[in-house]
Amino acid sequence: MQTLEALTRDAQALANGEIVLSAPETEVARQMQICNACRYCEGFCAVFPAMTRRLEFGKADIHFLANLCHNCGACLHACQYAPPHEFAVNVPQAMAQVRGQTYADYAWPPALGRLYQRQGLTLSLALAAGLALFLVLGAVLQGGGLDALWGANLGGNFYNLFPHNLLVGLFAPVFLFVVLALGLGVRRFWRDVTPATSGAPLSAPATAEATDAVLRLKYLDGGHGDGCHNEDDAYTLSRRRFHHLTFYGFLLCFAATSLATVYHYAFGWAAPYDLPSIPKLLGAVGGVLLMLGTAGLWHLNRTRHALHGDAAQKPMDLGFIALLFLVSSSGLALWLARGTPALALLLCLHLGAVMALFATLPYGKFAHGIFRTAALLRHAVEKRQPNPIGLGAD
Amino acid sequence: MADVDVLVIGGGNAALCAALMAREAGASVLLLEAAPRAWRGGNSGHTRNLRCMHDAPQDVLVEAYPEEEYWQDLLKVTGGLTNEHLARLVIRASSHCRDWMRSHGVHFQPPLSGALHVARTNAFFMGGGKALVNAYYRSAEKLGVEVRYEAPVDRIEIDNGRFIAAHCNGERITAKTCVLAAGGFESNREWLREAWGQNERGEWPSDNFLIRGTAYNKGVLLKHLLDDHGADRIGDPTQAHMVAIDARAPLYDGGICTRIDCVSLGVVVNREAERFYDEGEDFWPKRYAIWGRLVAQQPGQIGYSIIDSKAIGRFMPPVFPGVKADSLPELAQKLGLPVETFMRTLDAYNAACRVGRFDHTALDDCHTEGVSPAKTHWARPIDTGPFYGYALKPGVTFTYLGLHTDDTAAVRFGNQPSSNLFVAGEMMAGNVLGKGYTAGVGMSIGTAFGRIAGVNAALASKQAPAQSLQTLVATEMKAQHANA
Numbered sequence: 001m002q003t004l005e006a007l008t009r010d011a012q013a014l015a016n017g018e019i020v021l022s023a024p025e026t027e028v029a030r031q032m033q034i035c036n037a038c039r040y041c042e043g044f045c046a047v048f049p050a051m052t053r054r055l056e057f058g059k060a061d062i063h064f065l066a067n068l069c070h071n072c073g074a075c076l077h078a079c080q081y082a083p084p085h086e087f088a089v090n091v092p093q094a095m096a097q098v099r100g101q102t103y104a105d106y107a108w109p110p111a112l113g114r115l116y117q118r119q120g121l122t123l124s125l126a127l128a129a130g131l132a133l134f135l136v137l138g139a140v141l142q143g144g145g146l147d148a149l150w151g152a153n154l155g156g157n158f159y160n161l162f163p164h165n166l167l168v169g170l171f172a173p174v175f176l177f178v179v180l181a182l183g184l185g186v187r188r189f190w191r192d193v194t195p196a197t198s199g200a201p202l203s204a205p206a207t208a209e210a211t212d213a214v215l216r217l218k219y220l221d222g223g224h225g226d227g228c229h230n231e232d233d234a235y236t237l238s239r240r241r242f243h244h245l246t247f248y249g250f251l252l253c254f255a256a257t258s259l260a261t262v263y264h265y266a267f268g269w270a271a272p273y274d275l276p277s278i279p280k281l282l283g284a285v286g287g288v289l290l291m292l293g294t295a296g297l298w299h300l301n302r303t304r305h306a307l308h309g310d311a312a313q314k315p316m317d318l319g320f321i322a323l324l325f326l327v328s329s330s331g332l333a334l335w336l337a338r339g340t341p342a343l344a345l346l347l348c349l350h351l352g353a354v355m356a357l358f359a360t361l362p363y364g365k366f367a368h369g370i371f372r373t374a375a376l377l378r379h380a381v382e383k384r385q386p387n388p389i390g391l392g393a394d
Numbered sequence: 395m396a397d398v399d400v401l402v403i404g405g406g407n408a409a410l411c412a413a414l415m416a417r418e419a420g421a422s423v424l425l426l427e428a429a430p431r432a433w434r435g436g437n438s439g440h441t442r443n444l445r446c447m448h449d450a451p452q453d454v455l456v457e458a459y460p461e462e463e464y465w466q467d468l469l470k471v472t473g474g475l476t477n478e479h480l481a482r483l484v485i486r487a488s489s490h491c492r493d494w495m496r497s498h499g500v501h502f503q504p505p506l507s508g509a510l511h512v513a514r515t516n517a518f519f520m521g522g523g524k525a526l527v528n529a530y531y532r533s534a535e536k537l538g539v540e541v542r543y544e545a546p547v548d549r550i551e552i553d554n555g556r557f558i559a560a561h562c563n564g565e566r567i568t569a570k571t572c573v574l575a576a577g578g579f580e581s582n583r584e585w586l587r588e589a590w591g592q593n594e595r596g597e598w599p600s601d602n603f604l605i606r607g608t609a610y611n612k613g614v615l616l617k618h619l620l621d622d623h624g625a626d627r628i629g630d631p632t633q634a635h636m637v638a639i640d641a642r643a644p645l646y647d648g649g650i651c652t653r654i655d656c657v658s659l660g661v662v663v664n665r666e667a668e669r670f671y672d673e674g675e676d677f678w679p680k681r682y683a684i685w686g687r688l689v690a691q692q693p694g695q696i697g698y699s700i701i702d703s704k705a706i707g708r709f710m711p712p713v714f715p716g717v718k719a720d721s722l723p724e725l726a727q728k729l730g731l732p733v734e735t736f737m738r739t740l741d742a743y744n745a746a747c748r749v750g751r752f753d754h755t756a757l758d759d760c761h762t763e764g765v766s767p768a769k770t771h772w773a774r775p776i777d778t779g780p781f782y783g784y785a786l787k788p789g790v791t792f793t794y795l796g797l798h799t800d801d802t803a804a805v806r807f808g809n810q811p812s813s814n815l816f817v818a819g820e821m822m823a824g825n826v827l828g829k830g831y832t833a834g835v836g837m838s839i840g841t842a843f844g845r846i847a848g849v850n851a852a853l854a855s856k857q858a859p860a861q862s863l864q865t866l867v868a869t870e871m872k873a874q875h876a877n878a
Contacts, residue, residue, distance in 0.1 A: 037651035037713040040442055040522030043503035052507045055711050077528060078521030080439050080649045084432050087644075224501040224520055233528040389707050 019059050024097035028066060029057040031089050034081060041075040044223040046213075046379050047091070048075070053387055060196035063189070066098035067375035070219040071309045072228030072239075083307070096310035103367045108184040115363040119316035123323060126360045130352035133170075137162070138348045149348065151341035157272055158347055164264065164271075167351070174358050181362035186370050193375070197382040206380035213376050214369075217243055231303045239300055245293030246324065247369075252286025253328070283331065290328035294321045320365035326353045397568050398424040398540075399855035400848070401560060403547045403615065404575035405429065406436030407523070407837060408819025410530035411844030412573040412851065413539045414498055419852035423539045424569065426562055428546035428576065429610040435527035436577050437607035437792060437820070437836075440649040442506070442523060443516040444841065445834035447489040452517075454502045459515045461485050467515075467832055471683075475828025483801055483863040484826055487842035490870035492517060495841070499529030508710045511679050516834040523837075547576070548614055552623050555807045557815040570855040571814040573847045574805065575840075578793035578820040579613020580634060581605050581646060586790070589631040595693060599788075602695035604639060606789045609646035616821055619797060619805070626798035626806040629824030635831045636686025639789035641696060642714050654784045655709040657685060658772050659754070660701035661743055662786070664692040667726065667736035669743065674761070674771035678709075683831045690788040697786040698729055700740070702776045708754055716782035725781045744775040792836065794824040802860035803847035814854040816847035 021029060032051055035041065042048040047069050054061055071092045081087035100116065107113030115122045138161055139146045154160040213219060220228045220240040227237035260279040263269040273280045298321050301314070330350035337343050361367075400416040402409050405427025413425045427434050447464045448455050464485045468476060492502065501520035505513040519526045535541060544563075550572070551558040557572040579585045586600035593599055619625040643652035658678045661669055662685075671688050675681055689697040701716075719725035726736035742765050750759035752774055760773045797805050799822045804811035819840040826839050842863060850860040 033711070033715075034651055034713050036711045037653075038522075038649070039506045039508060040519075040525075040650070042506045043501075043518075043520040049507075055707060074521060074525075078525035080522065080524050080647070081651070085647060223503070226501075234532055 021059060021062070022098075022101060024094065024101055025059060025062045028062045028094045028098050031091055031094050032057045032062075032065070034087055034089055035075075035091065038081070040080075041078060041091075044074040044078075045070065045072065045219045046376070047095070050379055050382065053382065053389060055389060058196065060193050062098055063102050064193040064197055064375055064378060066095045066102060067189075067371045068379055069095035069099070070217075070228075070372070071096055072220050072222065073230070073305065073308045074222050074228055076305075076307060077229055077233040090307055092308055093310060096313060099368070099371075100310055100313050100316075102189065102371065106185045106189045106371070107363060107367075108181045108188070112181075112363055115360070116316065119313075119319050119364060122363065123315075123319035123356065123360060126356035127323065127326075127353065130355035130359070131349065132352070133355065134162075134348040134351045135345075137166075138344060142344065149344040152344040154343055154347075156338045156343075159271065161344055161347060162351070170355070171358070174355065178358055178361045182367065182370050185362065185367070186374050189371060190374055190378075193378055197378040198385040200381050200385055202377060202381055203384070206384060207377065210373065210376040210380040213380075214373050217247075229305065229308070230300050231305055238296065242293050242296030242300060245289045246297055246321075247293070249286045249289030249291075249293050249328065250324065252282045253290060253331070254286075256280070256283035256286060280335075284335065287328045287332045290324060291332065294325040294328065297321050298325070316365050323353060323357050323360075327357050397570055398422050399570050400424070400851040401557075401567060401569035401572045402426070402575065402848075402851075403550075403560060403572065404436070404577060404819065404821075405434050405541075405543075406575065406577060406819060406840070407438035407441070407526065407530070408840035408844035408847070409573070409575035410438075410527065410534060411841050412575055412816070412818055412848035413534050414530065414537070415845045415848030416573070416852040416855075417534065417537045417539050417848075419849060421571075421852035421855050423534075424567070425534065425539055425541045426545040426547055426560070426567075427541065427543050428612075429543065429608065431543045433608065433610065434531065434543060435524060435608075436611060438527050438840070439524040440522075440607050440647070441519070441526075441834075441837050442509075442650065443512065443518045443834040444492070444495075444837045445488060445515055445832065446492070446517050446838070447485045449489075452489075452492075454504050454517050455514065457514050461489075464488075464515075468827070468835065471830035471832045472828050473830065475830075477825050480799075480801060480863075481826045483867060484839050484842045486867045486871075487845070487863060488838040490867060490874055491841050491845065493874070494845075494870070495526075498533040500526050501529075511677070512833050546610075546614065549618050549622070550615070552807075552812075552815065555810060555812045555815075557812065571851040572816070573803075573844075573851050574615060574619070574797070574815070574817045574821055575819040575844060575847070576615045576821060577608070577611035577613070578634075578823075579616055579631075579795065580607065580611050580790045580793045581609045582612045582614075585613055585617070585631075589795075597693075597695070599690050599695050602787060603636075603690070604641075604643050604648060604652075604787050604789045605646045606637070606639065606643075606648050606652065606791045607646070611792075611820070613793070616796065624807060626809060628796050628798040628822070629794040629828055631793070631795045633794040633824075633829045635683060635791040635794075635836075636690065636788050637682050637791065638685035638689045638697060638699075638786040640712060640714055641785035641787040643787070643789065648789065651713040652789065653682065653710070654699055654712055654786055655682075656701045656705055656712075656782075656784065657682075657699050659705035659708055660699060660776055661740070661769065662697050662699050663731065663736065663739055664698075665694045665696055665731070667731045667739055669739055669767055670697075672767050672770055674769045674773055676757070676771075679833070685786070686788040686790070689786050695788055698731065699784045699786055700725070700776060700781065701783075702778045702781050704774060704778050706782075712784060714784075716784050718780050718782055720779045720781075722776070722781055725783050729783045729785065740776060743769070743773075744777060747773045747775045749774050791831070792820050792823070794827065794829060796820070796822045796824040798822075799825055799843075801846075801862040801864060802850050803843050803863070804850070804860060811860070813860075814851070816851050816854075818843040818847040 081089040104113035104116040226235040256279045399421035400423045402413045402425040417423045503520040547560045547562045550560045559568040590600040639652040726733045746762035746765035762769045797817045803816045805815040823839045846863040
């Protein structure tokens with residue numbers, strides 16, 4: 001009966017042009033009402049100071065706060081109202097559920113937002129398609145079918161199998177699409193949350209502060225520097241450190257590719273580059289960091305406390321971690337297997353994985369970095385505005 | 395199995411402080427917590443700060459809060475129901491204990507928004523008391539303290555003032571020494587009923603009390619020690635720290651968020667829709683502790699805080715939304731109050747308001763004239779809809795009845811200290827705080843006495859004489875000066 005009443009109420013609200021909250025959003029609003037009356041967690045992160053600037057929590061406030069939350073778990077373990085208390089406050093979980101919803105809601109094109117609901121399937125299909133693409137392409141280019149790829153004599157040069165221009169022709173459109181899709185998605189998010197976060201424009205100090213918070217993963221430090229939580233109420237810096245390895249490993253690999261592109265077009269220096277060339281150095285170090293980082297994050301994810309975050313998003317988290325690991329490990333394997341008969345097949349594997357990774361960037365875990373950065377920027381702007389709530393108790 | 399050196403009964407702040415100090419002194423320690431793991435820590439899980447003496451700014455504490463000022467504050471709230479010697483030791487201990495707390499994983503932070511009035515006097519635990527309790531348990535386990543949950547002790551054996559054994563879940567546990575830190579009796583409904591009795595209206599007021607903290611403070615050991623072992627007692631069983639909280643709060647563990655902070659911004663009426671006390675007597679943080687009792691004296695032990703739209707945004711947001719109405723009669727109806735009397739009360743109040751310069755951060759000049767009871771500050775007519783009402787009930791935080799003790803934390807029988815039985819926390823807080831309350835003082839008492847009880851239990855397990863809390867304070871003061 002209650003569901004029917006709720007549905008009727010929602011239908012009426014929709015007809016009146018009011019904004020209707022989803023079930024996860026309603027849950028965040030309920031919990032924020034409790035937290036705002038308690039405030040013990042104010043020192044942990046950005047979410048709670050942002051909360052105290054509000055008395056009510058509308059859809060845009062909820063989307064903003066959900067993406068500001070880093071799922072560090074500190075407020076759950078410190079909470080006097082956490083389950084089994086009847087208030088059942090679990091902010092990291094409630095926020096994670098809304099976060100997952102915002103990724104899908106803000107995806108561009110909107111129809112592809114549905115890919116978030118079936119992440120395991122999405123990533124597997126993307127990987128299969130990427131592998132198939134390069135295997136078939138390799139077989140055709142090499143001639144003699146798939147068998148001929150084993151032991152194909154490339155002379156250590158990938159372009160002997162896949163010419164440079166072909167690779168550029170395949171990856172450049174995908175990359176540009178990724179930038180466009182993520183850009184349009186986050187632009188819509190930004191437009192929705194800006195009025196709810198003071199409406200003030202970005203300033204240089206706010207941008208600097210948010211950038212610092214992103215690059216140092218400030219909000220995984222627990223507010224005291226001892227770190228956040230993983231399997232229990234003990235603080236650990238391991239999540240922060242393994243994320244750093246992953247993030248900076250990814251950036252180094254990306255820098256290696258970008259620099260190689262500059263070498264190719266600006267100087268006419270063609271790959272392969274070997275040590276001690278800069279692209280190779282960046283790629284090798286980045287690849288190793290990425291492997292270590294993702295291996296660590298995988299382990300931490302598998303041992304996470306059961307009440308942290310949204311269990312339904314585990315396939316998304318683990319799928320993304322696994323894909324990053326595959327990309328980095330196959331990239332390094334490629335280098336180590338230069339002179340072996342496995343080279344052509346490894347090359348197909350690596351390129352297929354890279355293609356799958358890039359094609360799914362706007363529809364998977366990668367989005368968290370984009371949306372959280374946007375939320376941190378809005379937070380840094382908002383906190384510099386006068387507090388709209390003037391509590392007499394102060 | 396060889397006897398454990400120190401048995402700690404209880405699992406909150408004082409018990410953990412005792413266990414940690416005893417373990418650090420080299421004793422083997424077993425801690426028995428009555429609650430399951432998820433509910434461990436007793437009322438400490440609901441606390442948020444420690445009232446600290448300091449002569450100069452100290453990390454999160456601004457300015458100074460000297461011993462004398464702290465003592466005067468304590469004297470004022472207790473109305474003299476305190477022990478100056480013990481109180482001053484607690485005060486001094488509060489200025490030197492935080493490094494030790496940090497060494498066991500407790501983090502401090504500057505005051506929370508909405509609590510800036512205690513920025514000078516109170517050091518806040520980052521994440522609140524449950525984070526502190528978690529840190530202490532982690533540290534205790536790391537140091538090798540054995541912890542058992544769901545281990546309520548129903549009786550202990552005492553021979554000639556000496557602790558012999560405790561009985562827990564049918565098991566007889568012997569130990570060389572014992573620290574009692576098992577809390578007050580606020581969640582024992584029968585005992586509250588007995589203590590509060592029946593009023594002239596034939597009501598049992600305590601039946602309508604809510605308990606803000608743990609459901610596990612049944613006072614079993616306290617009663618056992620007082621009644622069966624004739625331990626020396628302190629405090630009055632009808633004294634309890636009681637505040638007015640949202641009537642919709644859960645029966646137990648409603649904690650901080652169920653408070654209603656808008657009393658001083660409006661009026662409060664009882665079930666008969668009559669006002670009964672000056673809502674603007676003083677700043678709310680100085681008055682919230684008397685409103686529990688005031689409401690407890692009203693028929694049905696219920697009150698209704700009434701505000702209008704002018705008050706919105708000026709007080710800590712309440713956990714449950716208020717009852718909202720566009721007119722005062724409608725609000726009375728929704729709250730189930732007699733509309734006619736309600737309107738008479740509100741009209742009389744509104745007409746009596748002499749509005750000057752409203753300032754909620756000062757004792758302003760907005761007051762009433764010709765109405766009884768008067769409202770002496772922040773009196774503005776309740777005339778701007780929508781109007782809001784919050785039902786209030788008495789919320790018990792803790793009780794004051796306890797065991798009489800001295801500066802060694804020893805339990806006393808016939809005014810003689812036990813050589814191996816010690817007490818800490820709510821079970822003895824009444825020695826320092828006979829009534830009243832001031833924020834963070836419970837944790838100061840629990841920490842000081844928990845620590846000295848642990849030290850002395852460890853000493854007693856080696857047949858060494860007990861130390862005074864004074865010695866501990868002096869040692870830490872010296873260490874702090876040496877580091878400075």
